[in-house]
Amino acid sequence: MQKVLIANRGEIAVRIIRACQELNIHTVAVYSVTDRDALHVQIADESICIGPANPMQSYLNQASILEAARITGADAIHPGYGFLSENAEFAKLCEDNEIEFIGPTSAVIEMLGDKAEARSVMIKAGVPVTPGSGTEFTDLATVLEQAGQIGYPVMLKAAAGGGGKGMRLIKSAKNFQHEFQLAQGEAEKAFGNNEMYLEKFIVRPRHIEVQVLGDNHGNVIAVGERDCSLQQYHQKVIEEAPSSIDPATRDEILQTAIRAAAAVNYAGAGTLEFLYEGPGQYYFMEMNTRIQVEHPITEVTSGIDLVQAQIKIAAGEALSLSQADVKQFGHAIECRITARTPGEITGLHLPGGPGIRIETAIYQGYQVPANYDAMIAKVIVFANTREQAIMKAKVAIAETVIIGPETNLEFLYQILNNRDFNNDQIDIEFLDRLTSGDGLNG
Known part of the structure; x- marks a missing residue:
């Protein structure tokens, strides 16, 4: 693999470009007219415009992206998350044009993207489903x-x-x-x-997901699990790794995820999502056939670079780790910062210090567009314990300054200071109850 085209934008495009650079792989950024001054365009080795602001005419325009790969001589495409990342048709076009799609095969994407078929496959593999x-x-x-x-x-x-x-x-x-x-x-x-x-509908479960890696040599490992229960309007807001579910069920879910991925000959980074009701009670929801937004919390608690792993797997390499080699240590929290309004960032200060990682593509003077996803940055913190990680997250969010667009920083700080959150009394309805004001402890 010599040259990777990143078929995405924003922080995930920046993340992938950096991973490629560390592997000494040439990068190509694609961009819409609106994104001409975006950070991913500036740090890639090459860049090429693929259309106007409307994503249907740019980041979702399969023909334009494939033509960009042909023009630049890219031999692989990394789709990131969102956009075309779980589009079986696009993966098949890459295969037909002898361009490496950094992800599972189009057949696997199609199978797991069909929710009814995915449920059927999981049932046959002995995976509990809702x-x-x-x-x-x-x-x-x-x-x-x-x-x-x-x-x-x-x-x-x-x-x-x-x-x-x-x-x-x-x-x-x-x-x-x-x-x-x-x-x-x-x-x-x-x-x-x-x-x-x-x-x-399972009442007040936790949303637990398992990160897996599979290669083209029959190897599958689980790289720990995450708690993604803090959601608003079905969108994740804060994630943690590891979860605090009971150890016996954690081990069982990890083994179930490995069995499920192996059943479909999965190759690449993938995530199996489960609803957890209590000890021994959990149900498969779906499998995401791409890198997740929240992948950094698994990286910092495992020491495994998941994006580089994706690239190496797509290049035909076997996994360098066995399940016995995978260890999860410490506690990590990710806070998603979203822009509630578009506009120019006229002032910016991002936090730093030991155990703080920032994933973003914004900078002072950057124009937050109205055309794309509202997430503009992720603050990831790592500490020895959950309590220490929460305190570090409070400090990091309090230090963050974004002047211009309205953001959710105050809401994130409110969650981190909530007594029930601090006591780990959370589930997927937690934020709905918090915002409705029905008696949660602040």
């Missing part, structure tokens, strides 16, 4: 019948979904038609696919 419809549908009559059989409350999800798009909690049949139409329209707009499916 009770659900088992099939995908587009009509209201079918979904109502399925919901009645599963029992309310149910979670309506987009079959081709991710990132909370096309997802609705349905508590009864009363407003089902309205919610179904909204979710289906959102799914169609986000993924070009209006097929939906249902899962039984």
